Amino acid sequence: MSTAAVPVPKLPTGIRGFDHIARGGLPAGRSTLLAGTAGSGKTVFAAEFLARGALDFAESGVFVTFDERPEEIRANVASLGIDVAGLEATGRWAFVDGSADLGTDEVVGAYDLEALIARIAHAVDAVGASRIVLDSIAAVSPRFSNPVGARTELARVVRSLRELGLTAVLTAERTSSPAVVAQQGVEEFVTDNVVILRHVGEGERRRRTVEIVKFRGAAHRTGEFTFAIVPGEGISVIPLALISMRQRASAERVGVGSAELDTLLGGGVYRDSVTFVSGPTGIGKTLVATTFAAASAAAGERCLLVSFEESADQIHRNATSWGCDLSALEGAGLLRLVCEYPEVASLEDHFVSLRQHIEAFEPRRLVVDNLSGLERIGTVRGMLDFMVGFTSHLRAARITSLFTSSSRGLLGGDTLTEAHASTLTDAIVLLRYLELEGVVRRALCVLKVRGSAHDHRVHEFTIDDHGLHVGLPFADHTGILTGPAMRLGATREPAAPEPAG
Amino acid sequence: MARFEFRIYVVGGTTRARRAVANLRGVCEAHAGDDFAIEVIDVLSQPDRAEEERILATPTVIKLAPLPRRRVVGDLSEADLAAIALDLTDPEGSVKKGLER
Numbered sequence: 278m279s280t281a282a283v284p285v286p287k288l289p290t291g292i293r294g295f296d297h298i299a300r301g302g303l304p305a306g307r308s309t310l311l312a313g314t315a316g317s318g319k320t321v322f323a324a325e326f327l328a329r330g331a332l333d334f335a336e337s338g339v340f341v342t343f344d345e346r347p348e349e350i351r352a353n354v355a356s357l358g359i360d361v362a363g364l365e366a367t368g369r370w371a372f373v374d375g376s377a378d379l380g381t382d383e384v385v386g387a388y389d390l391e392a393l394i395a396r397i398a399h400a401v402d403a404v405g406a407s408r409i410v411l412d413s414i415a416a417v418s419p420r421f422s423n424p425v426g427a428r429t430e431l432a433r434v435v436r437s438l439r440e441l442g443l444t445a446v447l448t449a450e451r452t453s454s455p456a457v458v459a460q461q462g463v464e465e466f467v468t469d470n471v472v473i474l475r476h477v478g479e480g481e482r483r484r485r486t487v488e489i490v491k492f493r494g495a496a497h498r499t500g501e502f503t504f505a506i507v508p509g510e511g512i513s514v515i516p517l518a519l520i521s522m523r524q525r526a527s528a529e530r531v532g533v534g535s536a537e538l539d540t541l542l543g544g545g546v547y548r549d550s551v552t553f554v555s556g557p558t559g560i561g562k563t564l565v566a567t568t569f570a571a572a573s574a575a576a577g578e579r580c581l582l583v584s585f586e587e588s589a590d591q592i593h594r595n596a597t598s599w600g601c602d603l604s605a606l607e608g609a610g611l612l613r614l615v616c617e618y619p620e621v622a623s624l625e626d627h628f629v630s631l632r633q634h635i636e637a638f639e640p641r642r643l644v645v646d647n648l649s650g651l652e653r654i655g656t657v658r659g660m661l662d663f664m665v666g667f668t669s670h671l672r673a674a675r676i677t678s679l680f681t682s683s684s685r686g687l688l689g690g691d692t693l694t695e696a697h698a699s700t701l702t703d704a705i706v707l708l709r710y711l712e713l714e715g716v717v718r719r720a721l722c723v724l725k726v727r728g729s730a731h732d733h734r735v736h737e738f739t740i741d742d743h744g745l746h747v748g749l750p751f752a753d754h755t756g757i758l759t760g761p762a763m764r765l766g767a768t769r770e771p772a773a774p775e776p777a778g
Numbered sequence: 779m780a781r782f783e784f785r786i787y788v789v790g791g792t793t794r795a796r797r798a799v800a801n802l803r804g805v806c807e808a809h810a811g812d813d814f815a816i817e818v819i820d821v822l823s824q825p826d827r828a829e830e831e832r833i834l835a836t837p838t839v840i841k842l843a844p845l846p847r848r849r850v851v852g853d854l855s856e857a858d859l860a861a862i863a864l865d866l867t868d869p870e871g872s873v874k875k876g877l878e879r
Contacts, residue, residue: 374832382835383863386801386852391789392821393834399825421835421851430835 285495288408288444291329292322294514298498299489304470308435308445309492313474318485318506319448321357322474323410324350325511326446328359330408331369338408339371339400339443341393343416347372358509371400377420384422390430394437401441409438413448469493475501484625484659487514503662505625515628515666531642531677533565534572537747538706541723543731546704550727551668552679553701556708560719561740562681564599565706566646567592568744569679571601574611578641581634583615585650592616599744613638619650624663627651632670640676647681668701703727708738713754713764721747782806782814782866783843787833790820794853798837801854808857809866839864 287301296302303309303326313319327338342350350372351361364370373396401409411434418427438445451473471490476483486501504514530545533552539545546552554565563586573580584592592614596603606612615634622630635643652660671678680702705724710717721738723731734750756763786802788795799818806814821828821836831840841848841864854860861867 374829375834376832382838382849382851384852385850385860385863386798386855387794388835388837388852389789389794390835392787392828392836392838395789395821395825396828396833399829417834 283494285492287495289334290326291333292325292512292514293510294502294504295487295512298487298502298514299492300496300498303444303446304492304495305444306439306442307470307493308438308447309470309472311446311448311472311474312451313448314451314476317451317474317476318504318512319474320345320350320412321354321506322487322512323412323446323448324354324359324361325357327370327408327410328354328361328364328511331364335369336408337369337371337404337406338410339373339397339404339406341373341375341397341400341409341411343375343377343411343420344413346376347374356508357506357511359511368404371404371406373397373400375417377416382421384426388421388426388430390417390427390434394434397434397437398441401443407443409443409445411445411447413450415449470495484623503625503659503666505623505629507629510629513629513632515625515662527675532572532576533679534568534570535565535745535747538565538721538745541721541732541736541747542704542706543726543729546677546679546726547728548677549672549675550677550703551671551701552704552706554679554681554706554708555684556681557684557710560708560710561738561745562683562708563587563592563595563646564740564745565708566644566679566681567596567599567601567603570612570642570644571596571603571606573642573677574606574609577611579611579613579638580642580644581613581615581638581640583617583631583634583643583645585617585619585645586647587616589614589616598742599740600742601744613640619654624651624655624659628663628667631667635670635674635676643671643676643678645678645680647683649683652682664701711737711751711754720751780813780815781844782810782841783817784814784864785817785819785840785842787819787821787828787831787836787838787840789836790822795820795837797855798839798853801857801860802839805854805857805860805864805866809861841865 285304285307287299287303288305289296289302290299311319311322324340327340330336330338340347340350345353354361361370365372373393375393397409400406414431417431421427435445435447470492473488473490475486475488477486485504485506487504488501489497489499502514504512507513527548529548531548532539532545533542554562556562566582570580570582582592587595593603603612603614607614613634617627617630619627648664651663655663668678704726707722707724709720709722711720719738719740720735722735723733725731734752735754736750737748739746739748754764784802784806786799788798799816802816806816819827821833835851837851837853839850839854846865848864850860850863
């Protein structure tokens with residue numbers, strides 16, 4: 278037996294996001310039980326495990342099927358962009374067909390599963406496989422009139438996989454009871470590594486999750502992670518805190534499109550950073566967002582502008598009213614508008630869609646206006662997962678981003694997203710209405726810029742047909758952010774709007 | 779062509795394989811006289827043949843003729859049960875008589 282705790286090496290699955298939560302992949306040369314209820318995505322996961330191996334790592338695989346016929350599996354995973362027949366033709370995928378339409382076999386006397394082991398060994402040899410899937414092992418023992426003997430034999434089959442040096446995924450049906458990993462008799466011989474797929478209702482929505490229950494002798498992340506099954510792509514795990522620490526913090530600054538706001542930020546925002554702009558409705562968040570996008574495109578950096586509030590026409594019209602022609606930037610391929618209704622998809626689907634847009638357009642900057650639309654469709658936990666996962670993704674892709682969010686009250690108060698924003702973002706800009714002596718004015722404050730000095734004062738700002746202008750600080754008032762504002766000391770003349778740009 | 783045709787899938791060279799073939803032969807002699815043929819397939823040397831019939835277990839016996847086909851798993855150590863499972867009791871009618879069908 279092993280003496281020291283030598284970590285088990287990992288085999289990357291290639292399944293999007295999974296290897297991050299598995300800290301590298303599945304334990305190499307071992308079997309992992311993949312348990313889940315019907316429809317939880319087990320066969321999809323298993324098939325993609327083989328397909329990714331073949332396509333991304335030049336590793337062949339054997340698919341041992343006990344439930345469906347090979348032709349059914351080929352058809353079912355084709356919609357995920359997996360061309361099983363093509364992989365078979367190039368010798369990177371082989372089926373061992375153990376499907377059951379022949380019914381239960383009568384048992385008279387002693388038997389073993391050597392025929393299955395021999396067929397597996399033959400198929401593994403034929404394609405030089407290093408990956409294997411048994412789908413599902415729970416389907417084997419009921420095929421024999423004495424299931425107890427079959428389970429003992431199945432344990433031998435699993436041992437033989439290890440002797441062949443294969444990294445195996447063994448699927449198993451699972452009842453919805455949380456206490457039982459898999460139906461009886463399956464987990465008893467594959468307890469070292471267990472992954473559970475779930476398809477659970479949460480409020481009015483259903484959510485797919487994957488959880489690594491254990492990897493013996495190997496690290497993994499704990500907890501449930503959301504995933505989506507994406508047509509043409511396969512499984513996409515959306516990792517919470519995928520890359521929790523930023524690898525590189527850039528010292529380079531990026532202008533946000535307003536020299537005045539750049540000054541308050543201490544010289545713009547850092548490249549690859551995440552900036553958060555919060556404020557009540559109508560105060561100018563979309564203006565800040567559009568300005569940022571236009572400045573990016575004008576600087577020759579592709580920008581993706583995602584709007585969950587307005588149509589492309591509205592965005593164009595608004596930008597024109599601030600003296601900004603977005604059509605020219607779009608025509609030059611420097612700007613792409615994506616306008617979506619939050620309600621048409623789940624948070625996971627939005628995450629996947631945004632990721633696909635990013636992969637297609639490869640922007641250097643990204644603007645989302647505004648997150649509150651997404652808050653409407655998700656749960657608190659779901660929204661936090663989304664934000665953590667998405668900002669991590671942006672950092673990994675080295676994209677400078679700006680998000681807007683609506684605060685509930687007109688004069689202050691925070692939002693759901695805002696409550697978590699400080700840990701996720703690098704810079705926070707608050708926009709607030711302010712009522713002073715019977716006049717509603719606009720206030721702007723840079724709450725934080727991570728790793729930088731910045732202006733801490735609350736400034737007045739105005740909007741005209743050239744955009745946003747930062748005015749004087751409200752030096753003699755307090756409580757502006759939290760409301761109501763209180764004047765300190767003597768009467769102060771209302772500051773005139775400052776078209777200082 | 780024999781009237782009764784069987785194919786038995788075994789792991790060649792094992793005691794269990796020899797016992798299973800001997801048991802099958804015994805059942806055949808008891809119920810099929812000498813009008814039978816047995817093909818023995820070693821799954822180790824001919825995994826393709828096991829693939830064709832989707833054989834998982836060894837030994838597995840398939841009665842190919844007369845129809846209907848029958849599949850039985852195990853070393854057939856209980857001759858009477860093997861005869862029933864392989865549907866061989868009809869010609870003599872000795873075992874099957876009185877059984878519900």
